[in-house]
Amino acid sequence: MEIDTENLLGRFLRARRELLRPEDLGLPAGARRRVAGLRREEVARLAGVSTDYYVRLEQGRECHPSAQVVDALARALELEDDAAAHMHRLARPSSARRHRPARRGQVSPHLLRMMAAWPHTPAVVLDHCLTVLAANSLGEALFDGHTYSGDLVRLVFLDPDARDFYPDWDRVAANAVAGLRAAVDTEYDDPRLIEVVGELSVRSETFRRLWARHDIRRKTHETKRFHHPLVGELALHYESLTVNSAPGQQLVVYQAAPSSRSEEALSLLGSLTAASDAATDAAAEPVAEPAPDPVAEPAPDPVAEPVADRVRDGDPRTR
Structure with missing residues (x-):
């Protein structure tokens, strides 16, 4: 399409x-x-x-x-x-074409290290079509367990448990489409966008209707509710930040309100994630082979020894 x-x-x-x-x-x-x-x-x-x-x-x-x-x-x-x-x-369309991101954008290793240093804060990097390019451990755990965990637009419209995962699904769906239009702006000939819009238009009547509205709303900040399969209800505020060194990428950082039920649930999710990571690392470690037993000297033969002594002494009985 x-x-x-x-x-x-x-x-x-x-x-x-x-x-x-x-x-x-x-x-x-x-x-x-x-x-x-x-x-x-x-x-x-x-x-x-x-x-x-x-x-x-x-x-x-x-x-x-x-x-x-x-x-x-x-x-x-x-x-x-x-x-x-x-x-x-x-x-007033610009005659100069904007830099179009690659099909699969590379995330800066410096940004990855920074995200990894936030063990209590979920963070993901999205491309212009809202595909997850990278996530820290807690960010991955937040969206884990779905058919389309790595693609936030497909997760909303195609995942069988999306309406359970997002209690405010109607609002999330409208914002996802408006954010997708804003992310691509006027670059409607982008191959990635054509692929996403084509598939979702065929498979989701709701997406077709929302796309036809031409809503434009950039992903900036919002409080979003989740029903996580492991820790239950979460209400997280997110801030979306553009990555100036990588056009088309945005860093999305989630946080729970202090001393809230969501903060407790997010902390529990972090503990479960850390335990799972530790178990995975332990399973991946090679098992050391046991050291071989030292070769034991053979025990002296009580019969052979006297015979050997007699041979050495020239005893005629050994001839």
Whole structure:
């Protein structure tokens, strides 16, 4: 499946227009309203542009509105900051291509050592398609035990126990898709993205619906609930940090509130992980072979010795 990259701005405008309810903006809903969300003329009036100009924007006959018009449309459509910035980029696409991450990004060894030094803090490194590139022991334990533990988008939409693992699954799913769109920004010809979106669109109706909304929301910080199979309920706050030395990578660090039930559960998970790692290391150590017993001198033969003595003394009985 290829992602349609024609008229990106127009399709974004239409998707966002259809999400708004007239009554939320003080407009009459109207019994004979035949379209979802706002009408084109309503968006045009709210943005202070002509209906004809707005129609041309949606149809792709006008592709480069001014920054002032984009700002007005963002206000009319009640876009959040990330979505508004995305619309500006659609209206003024850069001629210079961004550095596209490799299919499987390499994580800096310095970053890996830093993460390993946080035994009580789960941490993972994600690529632009939210695939786990690296994790410390506790980060790996947090997502362990699932079919797609190493791929957070596929985990949400394809894993059979995702709804149990994420008690707030609907919110997690919406944020995952919005974060995926934000991570790739306007690079919709990226092979990794085409692969992920194609598979999930075929296998998950919910993903198809959420992808069509064109929500754009960067992964920054949030408190997320987990139901871990080993330690039960966890409410963890995460911070997502960009890795400046590796474009497209983000470091996500999780933490429980001090003195909370989640902190106790996270500590227990850390103990279980440490014990498991220790057992694995012990099993991997080679077993030392026992030292061979020293070769014992043969015991003297009480019969042979007298005979030998007689031979040595020239006794005629030995001839």
